[in-house]
Amino acid sequence: MVDEAPKAVPENLLHARYQIQQQLANHAGRETLLATDLKTAKPVVIKLLTFDRSFEWDDLKLFEREANTLKTLSHPCIPSHLDFLEIESPDAKQLALVQTYILGRSLEDYLQAGRTFTEPEIKELLKSLLQILVYLHERQPPVVHRDIKPSNILLGDRSGNSIGQVNLVDFGSVQTLAIQEGRTVTVVGTYGYMPPEQFGGRTVPASDLYSVGATAIALATGKHPADLPQQDFRPHFEAFVQFTPAFTSWLQQMIEPRLDRRFSSAQSALQALEQLQQWHHANLVQHAKKAPPFDYTGNIIARSIALGSVSGLLCGALFGISIMPRVGSDQGIGAIFGAIVGIIAGLILGSVNGVLLSRITAHFFYPLRSVGLYRWTARLLGIFLGSGGMVLYFLILKEGPITRTTSMIVGSSLGTAIILAGVIGAFVGQCLAQWYEQQAVAEEDE
CATH class of the missing domain: 1.10.510.10 (Transferase(Phosphotransferase) domain 1)
Structure with missing residues (x-):
């Protein structure tokens, strides 16, 4: 049904017993009304089905089924069947289902x-x-x-x-x-x-x-x-x-x-x-008073270092190949030097990320109650460290002053590298979060 704002109903007395108070809903020949049973002085809900141009036989089938079903039910949290009426009017025939009103x-x-x-x-x-x-x-x-x-x-x-x-x-x-x-x-x-x-x-x-x-x-x-x-x-x-x-x-x-x-x-x-x-x-x-097992914190640190080292190796090599030749270095030397520095940076950043995430996990996410928040925490931490680390990485790798000619090329490459490092950091965080979630579910099952 499509709810509409309550409004007065002109014919406010139904079957000489039910005083209509307001309309609750109206949709295609069907109305729901709030009324007062003058015999009991209690509020009731009346559903009306009108045989007008919008009438369909399926409507009648569902209406009668609702009435017949409510007759058989008796539950404090379900409306009770009170009455079923056939109403003849100059305009159209109507059926009315009267049921108890539930305040809520x-x-x-x-x-x-x-x-x-x-x-x-x-x-x-x-x-x-x-x-x-x-x-x-x-x-x-x-x-x-x-x-x-x-x-x-x-x-x-x-x-x-x-x-x-x-x-x-x-x-x-x-x-x-x-x-x-x-x-x-x-x-x-x-x-x-x-x-x-x-x-x-x-x-x-x-x-x-x-x-x-x-x-x-x-x-x-x-x-x-x-x-x-x-x-x-x-x-x-x-x-x-x-x-x-x-x-x-x-x-x-x-x-x-x-x-x-x-x-x-x-x-x-x-x-x-x-x-x-x-x-x-x-x-x-x-x-309540139990600290997370060392297996969680140790694994998070170890996995973060491993993922950080591999990511640093790949990023460092790519950075050395793409940036260092543009500032005067040999491509092969750039790749090797970049990969070595990348592994070192990956070890450092992976260790920092692992220690921070393990501490955050221990203090705020053990036991794990908020999966979505934990995922975003791990991702954002990885993005921050990855992007920040790439900026420091650039300052270490660049040789000599960057001229006006090369500054745009290097700046563009650096921007791409920072974004890539952020994406990789988010990926590392996601991997660590998924591993921890799996461990948490396994612990629950035990």
Whole structure:
């Protein structure tokens, strides 16, 4: 549905019982209204389907299915069915579905206001949402929502440190698996939150899990999943969040495009999430006063020195060949001398980079909780040392004064060399970060 600003409805009394207060949404012959039940004096939500020019039979099928499904459900975090009306008017016939009103603010409203959610908040929300899905999916036949997204999830009033009660609303796309047998399936859902199989009309309980995972990504990044880099229906969110490696892996399994690689049920996803939280708590306690093992710091330094030496050798040789002949030196001598100085510079810079990164890792990234931030820290450190080292390297290598004739050539070559050194520094940092991330995941698995 397309949300519009609340506005008054001229015919404000429906079926001589429901006093219309305002319009909540309006889209192609379908309206959602907030009303007061004069019999109970309680607020209710009324969904109207109008048989006008925009009417389609699929709309009627989905509308009746929502009503019939809500009749069978009884859950504090799901709207309850109250009434179903047929309304005759001079203009057109209408159907009205009356359901309980749930007070809360949608996650979409929070996102539009510029809020993003932290990993603990998202985990708390996911746990509540998965518990609702366990209830729906374990019914006979299973009930699949098919349109889980931020606008269909409401947060109630907060209490203490809790994010509030999580409510799942708008069952207008709902489907029971029994309906699929031998019938044409209406393709519904929202792009970016729909799994691949749903585009083909196939829906299983695990389809809702993909939507839950995509919703979690939207809450963390503040971006619509469709706006993130995509590959085979998988949004690549890792560079935009600061999740722990274990939670990142869990979320990747939630949005796995292939059904056989996704969590098979809401119950299995919930159990995996709870185990992850239990492990994370135990791990924090275990490492609260524990320094990182020497294996991490020693390996980071050793690998940085090795990568720095190889990079220095290549950069030095290239620099000697391209620069020194232009200031009067022999090319062969320039290459040899450049390579020797490059190895020495690489050893020095690699050692400095390794020591600094190992100290940063020990003080700020052990245990590893923010993969994205650690990657950028390692890259920027490598860029800074690589580019700065190349400037010093040039001052060492140049022989004699550089004339006005050669200054432009040397300056251009030096600029290229500085950029190249920065790129290599970033590559070294990326390699070290990836190695440390792999070690962190392996330690978690143990």
